Every structure is written in structure tokens, then in C-alpha cells.
Amino acid sequence: MADNKGILVVGEVMEGKLLPITAELLGAGKKLAGELGETLSCILISDKVGDAAKAAIVAGADKVYVTEDPQLKDYSNDTYMQVMEKAVKDLSPRIVIMGQTPVGRDLAPRLAFRLGVSATMDCLELAIDPASKLMNCTRPVYGGNARAVFTSEGIPQIATVRTKAATPNAPDPGKAGEVIPFTVAIDAGKVKAKVLQTVKEEVAGIKLEDASAVVSGGRGMGGPEPFTKELAELAKILKGAVGASRPPCDNKWVADSIQVGLTGKIIAPELYIAVGISGSSQHMSGCSGSKCIVAINKDPEANIFKEARFGVVGDWKVVLPAFTTKVKELVQ
Ligand SMILES: Cc1cc2nc3c(=O)[nH]c(=O)nc-3n(C[C@H](O)[C@H](O)[C@H](O)COP(=O)(O)OP(=O)(O)OC[C@H]3O[C@@H](n4cnc5c(N)ncnc54)[C@H](O)[C@@H]3O)c2cc1C
Helix, strand or coil, rough: CCCCEEEEEEEEECEEECCHHHHHHHHHHHHHHHHHHHEEEEEEEEEECCCHHHHHHHCCCCCEEEEEEEHHHHCCCCHHHHHHHHHHHHHCEEEEEECCHHHHHHHHHHHHHHHHCEEEEEEEEECCCCCCCCCEEEEEHHCEEEEEEECCCCCEEEECCCCCCCCCCCCCCCCCCCCEEECCCHHHHHHCCCCCCCCCCCCCCCCHHCCCEEEEEEEHHHHHHHHHHHHHHHHHHHCCCEEECCHHHHHHCCCCCHHHCCCCCCCCCCCEEEECCCHHHHCCCCCCCCEEEEECCCCCCCHHHHCEEEEEECCCHHHHHHHHHHHHHCCC
């Protein structure tokens, strides 16, 4: 595959709209394309792509390949794999990047296996090695306690990128770009699993994985009320979202969908405020990519203080109201 060239971003579309992860991937992809002096392409797979193709150009893509088919309405690896195998064969990218989303988590390793290459999952940073022209992928290891740089020699190199780890390009409404239909005859006979029902998660405000500020509470909150009062108030002022460690979810104080960690959501906001959270490795593996971690905990020995850039030792009932008042003054 010596002639493989260019970066191919696997974009995500929902109801004709480009999901924020795609703009982030195009941000990471543009940097790689610039380092290689090659083209940045994006493939959009859905039943109806609509204006999302143009949005991908505004977000930095030079070329957008559009694959539309009613069978691609819901993600299924049986159908998406057919598209991606053909895309890699016909477009010969050097690098394929996807989001560390339910789609990318499922698709990237399957595609890598089919192609006989490897996939580096959950990356925080991607860069090109100037000598080898191979992509170096930085990702958390040991439950978020360290970072390691991985590379692979099989081409195309495949990586998934954590949400909020990459910065989108500044939108350029005047950017030139091509929208190219990419037709794939989906073989329905190869589809083994069918989506019978989709349940839409109702989210008031910003989704946890899209928020640039997350205020999370742990077992130390003592019950459900602070999640809808104190933590929600601070999150609202910061135009962010409320998260939680696992015990509040297990205790049904909050919905499982806001759990951060190994078995919850993996996020990388600009600001992560951990309140009454001890900082277990399982929790940190979901938030260690945050740009700035702030901790409020009454135990000065809590592990979270080893992970946080700023920390306050004290009872949240005393610290949080004062902190929120100050933040309110600063942002208004
Ligand atoms: C396979 C596996 C997967 C897991 N996945 C996850 C996961 O995805 N996410 C996750 O979070 N956990 C996960 N866990 C659980 C994890 O090991 C920890 O048990 C959990 O993260 C602890 O949550 P916590 O910090 O809220 O609670 P604790 O460890 O009990 O800590 C509570 C903290 O609150 C502080 N505190 C108490 N009262 C106050 C107060 N009034 N003011 C200020 N501070 C106070 C205490 O000092 C303490 O540090 C997993 C575990 C396993 C085995």
C-alpha cells in the first residue's frame, strides 16, 4: 500500500446534521494533512446526509464522500463495514480516523482486522513523524495514569480520537471543497443484526460528551439532591454539563448515562470539576484527558489531588457555594 495518500475522516451524521466529533476529527485531520502535504477527506455514511456534507467542507474537509442508503439509517457494523472496506480500497487513504464514539469503537477494530492492520483506540493527540511519515498516536495507559505514544507500520493507519481531545478548525464558510457521491451496493444478505428500536436519550442542556465544562459529583455528595441543585447550578453558569462517578449511578441518585469512567463515558473537556470524588483509576480513565481538573474533597490524601491542577481540601457544602458565587461574579 505504498501509494496510499491522504487522511480520511469517518464523519458522523444524525438527522442530516454533522455531529461535533466530526468537526473535531477534521481539526486533528487538517493538522496531519498539513504535516504530510496531503489532502483531507471525509466520508459521511447515512440514509440522508443533507447539508452535513457542506458543513464538513466548512469545517475543513477538501473532499467529502457521501454514501446514502436507507439501510444506513442506523449504525450497523454489517452495513458500515461494507462501505468502509470499499472506501479504503477505492480511495487508498494513508490514515483513517474516527471518533472514540459507539460507532468508532465498534468500527475501527473491525476494519483494522479486515485489512490486516492495527487500530490505536482512544487517542488524545495525533502527529506525523517527519522521518518515517507514520502517524504517532498518544493515548492514556494504565487507567489514565500515564500516556504512551504508539505507531504502527500497516497502512492505512487507523486511530480513534476521544471527544473534545482535538480542536475543530475555525469554520470557513468560503472554503472550496468537493462533494462526491460514493455509491456502495449494500448486500442485505450480509446483514446479520438489525436495529429493532432506537430509544432517544432525553438531555436537558448540553450533552456530557459535548460539554467544554463538566461538574461531576461522587459518593461524597451524599444523595441525589446536590446533583440537581449545587452541581447543576455551577454547570449552568459554566454552560457545561453534570457528570458523576459510579456510586451515584449505582445508587440511582442520577441516570447511568452521566457516569464518567472506564465503564461510563470517556470525556476530555476544557474544565473538569470533581466534587466528592476520590479519583479511582477507573474514574480517572474517563476524564484524565481533561485540559484542567479541579478537585474539591475533604480528604487531603484523596488520589484526586494527585490528578488535579487545582484543589480545595474541605467539605463541599462549605466550599461549593462560595466557589459558585465567585464563578458567577467572574462570568457575568
Ligand atoms: C470494573 C470496574 C469498573 C468501574 N468503572 C467505573 C467508572 O466508570 N466510573 C467510576 O467513577 N468508577 C468506576 N468504578 C468504581 C471505582 O473503582 C470507584 O469505586 C469509584 O470511582 C469511587 O467513586 P467515588 O470517588 O465517588 O467514591 P469514593 O471512592 O467513596 O470517594 C468519595 C470521596 O468523597 C469525599 N467526600 C465525602 N464527603 C465529602 C464532603 N462532604 N465534601 C467533600 N468531599 C467529601 C471522600 O473524602 C472521598 O474521597 C469501577 C470499578 C470497577 C471494579
